[in-house]
Amino acid sequence: MSLSKRYDPKVVEPKWIKKWEQEGTYKFNPKSKKPIYSVDTPPPTVSGRMHMGHASSYTQQDVIVRYKRMKGYEVFYPFGTDDNGLATERLVEKLNNVKGSKMDRNEFIKLCIKTLKEIKPEFIQDWKNIGMSCDFSIMYSTIDDHCRRISQRSFIELYKMGREYQMEAPTIWCPTCETAIAQVELEDKELESEFVNVKFKLEDGSDLIIATTRPEMLPACVAIFAHPDDKRYKKLFGKKAKVPLFNQEVPIIPDEHADPEKGTGIVMCCTFGDQTDIEWYKAHKLPLRIVITKDGFMNENAGKYKGLKIKDARKKIIKDLESKDLITERKKITHTVNVHERCGTEIEILESKQWFIKYLDLKDVFLKLGRKIKWYPEYMRVRYENWIKGLRWDWCISRQRFFGVPFPVWYCKKCGEIKLAEIKDLPVDPLTDKPKTKCKCGSNEFEPEKDVLDTWATSALTPKLAVELMDKSLWDKLYPMDMRPNAHDIITFWLFNTVVKSYLHDKTLPWKEVIISGHMQDPHGRKMSKSKGNVIAPQDVIKKYSVDALRYFVTNVSLGEDYPYKEQELIRGTKLMNKLWNAARFIEMHKEKGNESKETIADKCIINELNKVIKKATKYLDKNDYSNAKKGIINFFWGELADYYIEMIKYRLYGDNDASRNAAIKTLKKVYLDILKMIGIYMPFITEEIYRELYNKNESLHNQLWPKGGKVEKELEDAWALLKDIISKGRQYKLSKQLSQASEIEKAEITGPLEKLEALKEVIKGTLRIKEIVLKEGKELKVNFK
């Protein structure tokens, strides 16, 4: 076998994906004596196919992990999928053209499981296809029994610690998805709306004009607020006003949150129109008046508007107000509203019974924990801190969905007491399983909890989901884990929630360091999104270029940075592969003869330069800075080895001095091997192909040790610079005479540091094909050719 003239990634890449799996190249060895490096691999949400953001962030973490593996760590790099909750339900609904809420619950869950089983192998294949060096035999799915058990156990433990409670509380609610959602699942959206100035009646019969964008909330109005210093309204504090159409009397109260600049400077408070209303509701102990149903209609508190959709009620109420001359002004505006990120529906705030994890009292602890984590890049910690400082709600962990991890909870029908499952019986489904013992009150009749857990309540346990797949004796070695890769948009929930759970359960951090990845944008620097139609699929990029080229591109960027898609960089990656391949073919052409070996100064210099780049790349990679490490490695390979060294040894390779040729081949092979190892973490396919052909048939490049590199010597560095300088001048001379670089030069006269030039003489002569060379001592370097 020898290397083909052209490298064909379409054949080579699938071949190695298969072989690595067969050979167990990336298998975690629990019996290994090496120090362990454990990674909390993000489980992608099964909600479609792998997109560019995945391809880039997973490649970035993979490069770091591959480096650690070569540094001699036993790498624990599992894989998981996050496949429950709303995102997965939506996918299943789309694929099967059904609606979960319109189906029998069990049928829907069965359909979810069936659909997942069908689509998952292909889904996971995309991750294998980008060359992820995970041990795919260590795999979890957040809906499987293993994960259900751990998630339910977490619930029970936290409940017993007094960290969980159930409460009727104002909850952010999505009327489309018909579930409570978390603060973090909200998104801003610019929407057209209308400011309506409505007449309220004061006790003396005069009008009070209040501006609102939500007149349909008038029946929910429970108070009116103005700023305490607002001269216009000061005299009204303590008085009452009558709500138009609905006629309830509400107090007028001063509060600093009322903005005199907005609308008419006086505002109605409804339970609940927005989050400020909740603050006021709590602060001023206002009565509760809910007018909206859980599926987005008006309820009986809205009187004759009952049964109308929210938006229809708004229109109807405006019409009625107008017909009674209760509107003084209508003004079109665009404003930002909170919508549910998954469906884009404007959220409502409703009172409902939910489960919460109590953690607001621990904000300071979480801030301190955040400072103990090593953040890459460091400035991302600020987002974590801002989030914690801004937290105002406990963590609502119940969702009124179907496909998720059920609460291991029943309620006694007789006394209402909560009945928890036993940990040894987990996982349970309270809808089909029954408690094993009676209630304290003696009753045997239970009502199951129908809600499911927020997916983040489960995925905040990923370190345990992965570690507990292994034998118990390993748990302490694997956890806390070494590294968590995390995209910057989910610092506030996945990362934060994992810290929360790890602290609550174990009083420890879940990992030592986190690496934060950015987003890939379209070529113009805009967000990629289906609605804009500017999505670039990694599968297509791989088809057109190759996995290695894609990996080359996405590792150009530093951690945490957003960056536009650039086709040019894929071409650049392809060119690099071409260059690597041809260098390998060049090496393959030349074989050593005999045992003698005689080095030149060029050999010593290139080894010295190699040592330099190893040192530099290692330093960068130890800081997880793969992009700068890569730049150094590639510049060395292309700019020093290919452009200079190889040209400097050709005269020896094609000459008849065996000892000199042997030394050149040996040096070239050594330098190239270390380059392969270093580039291998970025471009694992082409490097493996070359390594097996040129160096070692039976072992993987990716299980070799990272090059150590010897001492860097200043003298050799200077010699190399001088040598390159003279070679470059020779090239310029030939160019200026329009001569081929292969042509001979009759005579050269070089003035400079004589002793140093003497040492370089042979290499200069050979490389530039100079017949006669004269050296002279002088301060400045001067080169004359004839």
Add this chain to the structure above:
RNA sequence: GGGCCGGUGGUCUAGUUGGUUAUGACGCUGCCCUUACGAGGCAGAGGUCAGCGGUUCGAAUCCGCUCCGGCCCACCA
């Protein structure tokens, strides 16, 4: 409103514990059919390091202000 990141040749970018001619890529120009590679090789042009002020013998690098982009959070009656 609070905060974070960035602004370096036409484009993207390295370099920030201050120190000789500011890194590399793409693009551009010219030359080379050189036995690894034309998706190549060799060479060249192109920069007041966003602006202003300060610290210093010396600033892309440190400090202050301003402008411009991007992002996060809060607000969004």
